Structures are given as structure tokens and as C-alpha cells.
Amino acid sequence: MPDPRPRRSALNRPPQPGELIQERTDLWIQRLYGPDRQSDFGGKLGLDLPEQANRASQDTALHALWLAPREWLLVSDADAARGNLAARIVANGGALSDLSHARTVFRIAAGPARNILAQGCPLDLRPAIFLPGHCAQSVLASVAILVHHLADGAHMDIYVARSYGQYMYDWLNDAAPPT
């Protein structure tokens, strides 16, 4: 059963509107494990599941981010986009882990995000390499992160374990250009 209570911010002081680093809340986040051998798993679910590594789906209402072979992260902020998706995934031999309460997501404008991440993350984030619609898992200041360059090219979302949310927020703000 989904928890009906609204989720609290992971931060002591949530960012104000207009600040560079924003926290996204009330997201539905699931780790999807596909069956070992089944072609067109995404097609049977009506989902755009990227087969290519480090790619995200184009569906903006329900993002599917490639994590590993036959593993994806499903992210949605709209109830309507998922419907009975969880039941259909299980019926088709897949499995879901609910990470909605386990992740904190920060949204940063793409330009500043490159410079901020470059100060502590070994990923190649140059604009010619890390394109809109790409995603990558890596490490930032000793914390595992997932970076998603949104398809519109304007923003990046950074996923971290919720318990590291405050630490990561402080680190990102320290690395951000002074305002």
C-alpha cells in the first residue's frame, strides 16, 4: 500500500523558490528489475525502457532511466502516468523496489550543474558527451549519485540516498558559484 502521508523534505531548511538548487518532492521512484530472458519487456508494459546504457526514456510523465542490464529507475510525479503499472510489471515477470522514500532529488540548471558536479565527480560531463536524455550513475564527494540530464536540456536531476540529502545539499551549495 502506498503511504498516503505527504513526504517531508529531507532538508533542515528546504530551498526557497528561485534558488539555484531545488529539491523535488513527492516523486514516485521505483527500481525495476526485468526478467532474465524476455524480449520486448518494455513493449508488453507499454513503457519506453531504454536498452542502451546511460539513456533515459523520452516520456516526460514517467521517466525510465537505465541503471544496469535489465534494471531501470522509474520516476513519475503524476499518478495518471502509472495507473496499474506495478501490477502489470509483476504479471510480466518483473519486480519493483519502492525507493520513493529512499531518494532525495535535486534539480539544477544544466549549465551550473556541469560546473558544480565537475568539482567532485569523475563523469565526463562535457556538453558534447553528456547530452540531454542521458543519465549516468557515479560518485560525488564519496556519495553514490545518479545524474539525469533532462530531455529538454535545461536541467539536471541528481538522485542521492535520502540520508545523504542534507550533506549533498550543503556540498552542492558550497560548490555552486556565489550569487
Next chain:
Amino acid sequence: MLLIHCPHCGPRAQTEFSYGGDANVARPPAPEETDDRTWTDYLYLRDNAKGSHAELWQHIFGCRRWLRLHRDVVSHEITSCSDLPRPRTGNGS
């Protein structure tokens, strides 16, 4: 710093990986029947040969897969890197 070409994620920095030891160490098939010297050798004793070395790495900050790669311990050149075959399911024997 090594640049490891993960067969799934592409070229990534060594800091995303965790070293998993020599890839060619074989566990004695029946530990309860193995004498202490053989077991100690299995646990602790490793060759330290100069040249190419088969080793295990896990891409812990990426796809989390275990990889098997060959690295020259003198030049650090990595000549191959592949996904570790998944263990067969069943009773394990």
C-alpha cells in the same frame, strides 16, 4: 588512476570501482574435508607475478556488476574487461 572500460557503462574512473581480488583463485570444492594448510593458502596466499594479472572489480557506483579484467601490474595497461558470468542458479555445486 585507472580508466576502466566497463562493458555496460563505458569508460569510467577507478574511483567508481571496488577491487575484488585475484580472479583465478579457486575455492576448494569441499571445505570440510580440506586440510588447514590448503585452506590457509586459499584464503591468504596469492601469487605476485610481474605482468598481466586477472582480477575482479565491481562497478559499485555504476551498474553494480562484477567484472573480470586483465591488468598489467607494471604498466597498469588494461587489456580486457568483461562481465563476470552470472553463477548458475540451483544448488550451487
